Amino acid sequence: MHSTLTCGACGHKHPVEQLQNLCTTCSKPLLAGYDLEAIRDRFTPEIVRSRRIRSMWKFWDVLPVDSPENAVSLGEGETPLLRCKRRGVFERFSNLFVKDEAFNPTGSFKARGMSAAVTRAKALGVETVALPSAGNAAGAATYYSASAGMRCNLFMPEDTPPANIIESVVGGAHTYLVNGLISDCGKLVKQGCDRFGWFDLSTLKEPFRIEGKKTMGYELAFDMADEASSTKLQLPDVIFYPTGGGTGLIGMWKAFDEMQKLGWIGDERPRMVVVQAENCSPIVKAFEDGESHAELFPNAATVASGLRVPAAVGDFLMLNVLKESHGAAVRVSDDDLLEGVREFSQQQGIYVCPEGGAVWKAAQSLAEAGWLNPDEKIVLFNTGSGLKYNHLFPTGDLPRLDHTDPNCLDAIA
Numbered sequence: 356m357h358s359t360l361t362c363g364a365c366g367h368k369h370p371v372e373q374l375q376n377l378c379t380t381c382s383k384p385l386l387a388g389y390d391l392e393a394i395r396d397r398f399t400p401e402i403v404r405s406r407r408i409r410s411m412w413k414f415w416d417v418l419p420v421d422s423p424e425n426a427v428s429l430g431e432g433e434t435p436l437l438r439c440k441r442r443g444v445f446e447r448f449s450n451l452f453v454k455d456e457a458f459n460p461t462g463s464f465k466a467r468g469m470s471a472a473v474t475r476a477k478a479l480g481v482e483t484v485a486l487p488s489a490g491n492a493a494g495a496a497t498y499y500s501a502s503a504g505m506r507c508n509l510f511m512p513e514d515t516p517p518a519n520i521i522e523s524v525v526g527g528a529h530t531y532l533v534n535g536l537i538s539d540c541g542k543l544v545k546q547g548c549d550r551f552g553w554f555d556l557s558t559l560k561e562p563f564r565i566e567g568k569k570t571m572g573y574e575l576a577f578d579m580a581d582e583a584s585s586t587k588l589q590l591p592d593v594i595f596y597p598t599g600g601g602t603g604l605i606g607m608w609k610a611f612d613e614m615q616k617l618g619w620i621g622d623e624r625p626r627m628v629v630v631q632a633e634n635c636s637p638i639v640k641a642f643e644d645g646e647s648h649a650e651l652f653p654n655a656a657t658v659a660s661g662l663r664v665p666a667a668v669g670d671f672l673m674l675n676v677l678k679e680s681h682g683a684a685v686r687v688s689d690d691d692l693l694e695g696v697r698e699f700s701q702q703q704g705i706y707v708c709p710e711g712g713a714v715w716k717a718a719q720s721l722a723e724a725g726w727l728n729p730d731e732k733i734v735l736f737n738t739g740s741g742l743k744y745n746h747l748f749p750t751g752d753l754p755r756l757d758h759t760d761p762n763c764l765d766a767i768a
């Protein structure tokens with residue numbers, strides 16, 4: 356159970372037993388802290404491995420609960436780390452892996468964050484949550500709220516893909532379509548929270564979504580260990596992460612820090628690579644310009660809805676991770692990321708989301724540029740299922756066969 360909530364920018368401390376959003380002093384994100392010294396003996400890799408919990412809550416000691424039974428869980432986390440077969444487009448990479456987050460409930464890594472956030476909100480008596488979403492967060496919020504018996508108010512841009520809208524409506528979320536961008540939806544959420552007392556679940560404005568997402572970092576260290584029983588956990592050399600609000604990136608970096616304090620790993624760290632869409636790449640631009648904050652990206656547009664975040668409250672935290680990890684920031688065009696989906700899906704046998712296609716193309720381009728050594732241990736994050744993005748891949752006219760014609764297979768080579 357967390358013992359502190361501290362602003363990631365000004366260091367102001369906030370009471371842990373009260374509902375919190377952004378820092379009341381400087382409006383920046385709050386980060387949870389734990390008394391890691393006190394849990395060191397009862398929270399070890401061996402103990403974690405021996406737990407019969409089939410979800411991210413096997414790491415409950417560093418999540419916002421007193422006991423795993425109190426978690427609002429649908430079985431999130433514990434996703435596979437798959438090795439990419441060394442052939443075709445993967446030929447040059449000898450240690451390429453994909454962490455396939457499509458295995459999560461509601462088909463994306465958003466499940467991890469929502470499980471943690473809804474768990475904490477429920478414990479503090481919240482009855483109604485609200486959030487803006489143009490994609491996967493909507494589905495995750497809908498189903499975790501349903502599971503917790505809470506009302507969920509969703510504000511979605513009216514051009515949100517049908518799969519996300521339908522999923523939310525079927526799951527019982529009160530869904531409102533807004534004639535604007537995600538930032539306009541966010542403003543309505545803020546007004547609604549002030550007026551009606553809903554709790555704001557917006558990414559990084561709520562302190563525990565990041566805690567859920569940090570479990571990707573914990574899991575990776577177990578996934579990469581030489582042997583299943585090894586007490587020596589390991590991290591990859593490089594992590595490619597499709598970045599919108601940056602919750603996962605910041606969360607994993609936090610996890611590595613916690614694991615070092617727990618004595619699970621040393622001071623080695625992967626190089627972190629932020630991957631954004633060309634026409635919505637505020638963090639890439641700020642990184643290239645050597646800035647510590649990012650400007651709002653004008654006219655942001657990309658088919659990868661998870662990457663359509665023109666301004667992120669955690670910008671300074673992401674830029675810090677890039678600097679500390681000696682990482683890189685890469686932009687990928689929409690055409691390239693869609694090609695990446697096809698290439699990766701056909702080569703690896705998993706239907707990746709456009710964000711997953713983007714990280715694959717980014718890895719290719721950094722290998723070509725010589726920044727990435729293809730023999731390094733490289734992990735790509737496929738953050739969600741391609742199934743929610745079917746609208747991006749029209750099949751065109753497929754050949755029709757008349758099964759009553761005995762010669763109908765003749766034309767097939």
Ligand SMILES: Cc1ncc(COP(=O)(O)O)c(C=O)c1O
Nearest residue numbers: 491599600601602603661738739
């Ligand atoms: C599939 C997918 N990938 C990546 C992201 C970006 O995640 P983050 O906010 O952690 O940067 C999102 C966010 O919506 C997403 O849905």
